[in-house]
Amino acid sequence: MNLAVEGTCRACGVDLPSGARFCASCGTSTSPPECASCGEALTAQARFCASCGTPVGGDAAAAVTSAAPPVAERRVVSVLFGDLVGFTPLSESLDSEDVRELLSRYFAECRTIIGRYGGTVEKFIGDAVMAVWGVPVAHEDDAERAVRAGLELVQAIAGMGEDVGAPGVAVRVGVVTGEVAVTVGATAEGMVAGDAVNTAARVQSTATPGEVWVDDTTRSLTAASITFEDCGEHALKGKAEPQRLFAARAVVADVGGVGRVDGLEAPLTGREREMRLLKELFHSAEETHRPRLVVIDGDPGTGKSRLAREFEKYVDGLSTTVRWHRGRCLSYGDGVAFWALAEVVRSRLGLVESDSDDDQDSLIESGLAEYVPDVEEREWLRPRIAALVGSASSATFAREDLFAAWSAFLERVGGDGEHAVVVVVDDAQHADDGLLDFLDYLL
Numbered sequence: 001m002n003l004a005v006e007g008t009c010r011a012c013g014v015d016l017p018s019g020a021r022f023c024a025s026c027g028t029s030t031s032p033p034e035c036a037s038c039g040e041a042l043t044a045q046a047r048f049c050a051s052c053g054t055p056v057g058g059d060a061a062a063a064v065t066s067a068a069p070p071v072a073e074r075r076v077v078s079v080l081f082g083d084l085v086g087f088t089p090l091s092e093s094l095d096s097e098d099v100r101e102l103l104s105r106y107f108a109e110c111r112t113i114i115g116r117y118g119g120t121v122e123k124f125i126g127d128a129v130m131a132v133w134g135v136p137v138a139h140e141d142d143a144e145r146a147v148r149a150g151l152e153l154v155q156a157i158a159g160m161g162e163d164v165g166a167p168g169v170a171v172r173v174g175v176v177t178g179e180v181a182v183t184v185g186a187t188a189e190g191m192v193a194g195d196a197v198n199t200a201a202r203v204q205s206t207a208t209p210g211e212v213w214v215d216d217t218t219r220s221l222t223a224a225s226i227t228f229e230d231c232g233e234h235a236l237k238g239k240a241e242p243q244r245l246f247a248a249r250a251v252v253a254d255v256g257g258v259g260r261v262d263g264l265e266a267p268l269t270g271r272e273r274e275m276r277l278l279k280e281l282f283h284s285a286e287e288t289h290r291p292r293l294v295v296i297d298g299d300p301g302t303g304k305s306r307l308a309r310e311f312e313k314y315v316d317g318l319s320t321t322v323r324w325h326r327g328r329c330l331s332y333g334d335g336v337a338f339w340a341l342a343e344v345v346r347s348r349l350g351l352v353e354s355d356s357d358d359d360q361d362s363l364i365e366s367g368l369a370e371y372v373p374d375v376e377e378r379e380w381l382r383p384r385i386a387a388l389v390g391s392a393s394s395a396t397f398a399r400e401d402l403f404a405a406w407s408a409f410l411e412r413v414g415g416d417g418e419h420a421v422v423v424v425v426d427d428a429q430h431a432d433d434g435l436l437d438f439l440d441y442l443l
Helices: 058-065 087-092 096-116 142-163 196-207 216-222 274-290 304-316 339-349 358-370 374-391 399-414 431-443
Strands: 071-085 120-125 128-134 170-184 212-214 226-234 243-253 323-326 421-424
Touching: 058 071, 058 096, 058 339, 071 096, 071 142, 071 196, 087 096, 096 120, 096 128, 096 142, 120 431, 128 142, 128 196, 142 212, 142 216, 142 243, 142 274, 196 212, 196 399, 212 216, 212 399, 216 243, 243 304, 274 304, 274 421, 304 323, 304 358, 323 339, 339 374, 339 421, 339 431, 358 374, 358 399, 374 399, 374 421, 399 421, 399 431
Parallel strands: 170 212, 323 421
Antiparallel strands: 071 128, 071 170, 120 128, 212 243, 226 243
16 A cells, blocks of 8 residues: 555545545545554554554555454363253243243343353254353363253243243253364354264253253263262164263262262252342342342251352352352350451451461461552551451551451452452351441441
């Protein structure tokens, strides 16, 4: 591209009359040249676009034409197929607009849940959904994410059926992990193809409604944190040999099997509604950046702590970062008004009660440096955090000042809204008025 001085044609150099829009000699437009990539106007003698950096002239054309078309490569992914069961009889008794609204809600629920676990919805086929993990970004725990999403999807659709007065509506899910051909650069439908895709569809059609069935590869990759029941061998269409399938039953540990207790764990029963409410409030707080307070009240032995543990396992499997904290109110001793909150802060800063005063001060300093970027704010927080955890170097402050500092610290732990923060207070029946006042202040 040749850039001429003002008043001459940039193509042939002929003088242009005032107000001419095109060159009378060669027909070239007199408008300023534009970047071939972003359309930004180019200045005289420019070799690169000032807006996007694309080379000007022949180099620009080369840059545009050199863009490689989508290519296929092999990747190991986890494929999920889910199909709505019991919908056809229900749709016969509903108005067409009600059917559309119900399907829209179902599709939205699928997209939301799959997205929470880092999966990608490739397509909807009627009332069936196909999703993949490992594309476009791969994680070590993709298979576990897929199974967790399947279990969550089963529960969510069952709850949706109850809400609309159709308890027979359920979803059955199949998850298969294997090597597929991935079209790099493709979006949505057509991203992956291969035997794993076909097998996942066959496993889904074999699964019992309301259950998640997986192949042996997926089971072996997720058995550390999810329990399975052997469903025996099944002949799948298109497969030469019968395939052994397994039904996922429950999440029994954090991601990768962390925190798993060997032995039997009773399934959580009779608390499905409470779990759904917890999840809805949690995700509402995530989306609106407004805090939520949930009080779990019940007689001893009715599963309050178990409900909190199941919720902890749930948030641990999400693709978003959730910073979890837990503290317990003591029923004995003096000076333990804020013991539960102190446990929360100690766990975040890596403090233990046996640390010396110097170690505590050092850990407080390093912890604040990690979560609080502003130096002046760290200086303000340090003595007030020390007062909470019981450091010997702590001073005395007004309650309002302490509340402001402790709340600010929790906000910084959440990255000022970037990450979700969960604080669980166990045995809250023993909570001191001071702690309850702080929770009110925090909200």
